[in-house]
Amino acid sequence: MVCIDNPYTDAYFNLAAEEYLLEHFSGDVFMLWQNESSVIVGKNQNVQAEVNLDFAREHHIKVARRHTGGGAVYHDAGNLNLTFIETDDRPDFGKYTKRILTMLSVLGIQAQADERNSIYIDGLKISGCAQFIRKNRILFHATLLFSSDLSNLNATLNSLYTVPETETKHYVKSVKSPVTNILDHLTEPLQLNDFKRMILTDLLGNAGNSMYAFSREDTTAINRLKTEKYVTNNWNFQA
């Protein structure tokens, strides 16, 4: 497995990077990444029904659509994203959640997962996940609220619009849960960067894992995909 500590924080670039890695890499990939303030809706969601677009605009929060299913999530510098890309004919997405629970347990955090593979501390959500399957390539990604601005999170995901009942198109509705930050549950303070380093160090301890950084060829192709798809209104605001 190659491990990528992705230095870019543009949501559109990063979502394009995921699709690029799924499509153009043949081996297993693990990527840690963060976005500057953004709201990311699921592939089959109605943006207007999920995002308070006025609040997002006023607070310079990017609105982006990802390739995976699931509901809308808020990202900022206090949120960490983990992506696993593998080749698997019969994926069991629960295994990735178990890996994340193991990562959390080394921080001394006893978290629980529900049947949707969301992760909770004392009933408060810290992580949501979603998946994408293209032929036998699968992508699982999850968020981890480490030290996010939770009031921005709640305000951004609070849309007053509801899809009219006459609408025939199938939209996935977000499942809302009360949230918390991991940092508030640690006995000793920890920087998010140190947490990232711990995760990577642990993974690199496994034989066959190595670090990988995007090449110039990679970033060129990712930027092209970003421009053609992920940054466009056509993709992000599709009705």
Added chain:
Amino acid sequence: MSIFELKMPKLAESITEGTIVRWSVKVGDTIVEDDILFEVTTAKVNAEVPSPVAGTIQKIFFQEGETVEVGTVVALVDMEGGEHTVEAESTVVAAPEPPKAVAAPALKEEAKWYSPAVLHTAKEAGISTAELETIAGTGYLGRLSKKDVSNFISQKKNGGSAPVAAPSKKLLPVHPPLPNFSTSTESAAGDVIVEMDPVARIIADRMLQSKQTSPHVTTVVEVDVTKLVYWRIRHKAEFLQQEGIGLNYLPAIVEATTKALKEFPKVNASVEGTRFILKKQINVGIAVALDDGNLIVPVIQNADKLSISGLAHSIDTLANKARSNKLKLEEIQGGTFTITNFGTFRNLFGTPIINQPEVAILGVGYIEKKPSVIETPEGDVIAIRHKMYLSLSYDHRIINGAVGGAFVKRIADYLENWEK
């Protein structure tokens, strides 16, 4: 003419239905194998479903927005040039969820299914079914694609025998897949099948990897630890009073080991490709058995810098944290040498497996009284002495017999002459 029934695939474990959000094809379209046909969504998963066959879309039963159960026929494909009717397909995707215990054999059955295009190509080239079974499939659900068979045929023509699928994508360093631990699926009535928990899987993987990475050699010395035993008897009450924890032999063994490691840098090392990396730090891992049957190796960082009481506290704290699942990541990584104490279970000696990427591991045996021949100026006498075996498994790529043997003997010397 033969008709292929295209069914809603089972996308992942625990998924029983999906909503079709987009058709990429319409009735009358000609498709080739692996073309994306439609997009399915569940609450969490978005999936693009490819066609396992080539042909023409004859009928589509469900419209965008409709939710369909796994196994339901969603479309019919009229296969071009098909001389084989594909009733077999109904056992492929539509098979009802097999019970857990027989899941593996069911998957094997699936792997033997071949698309008409594959069978046709194989037949033309005179490839038998037995030969087909030897080709690695790269298609959907690991099936053979027409390309796999064509590659096999051209290799066969060129005199090549190894069926290797040509990778078309960017190649990355990928660890060779581990043998499937669950291949032996035959089980008799009353057998219990236990799924490995994640930790057990990691342990299994690492043990196998270690044996595949390092040529292991084990050597054993017998140590007269009588002095050490009396030292402990003299100090244990006072130690418990002053330090609040019991005094056992392990801190002394760790101290003797770190002294020996300083003299034998090749034992405190790693092998990376064609290089030896001699580690500056001496971080000693202690294998701890957990109540759930698993094993963890917390690490005493810079063990050579600690006193006996420092080592005792460090071992005690790490073992307690390990058993209560409170170890932090930095407490289980960075080890440069490992000690496993199977003497606890009254075992004498063993052949422990090296904890990668380290190059040696010391097994500590049970201490017991034995009659021993002691040489004195007045002649040999038989005396009752406390004896223990130390077993050292080492990586013969970096440590040869002379170094490995001398290293473990040096630890023994320190312990035999223990005076504090």
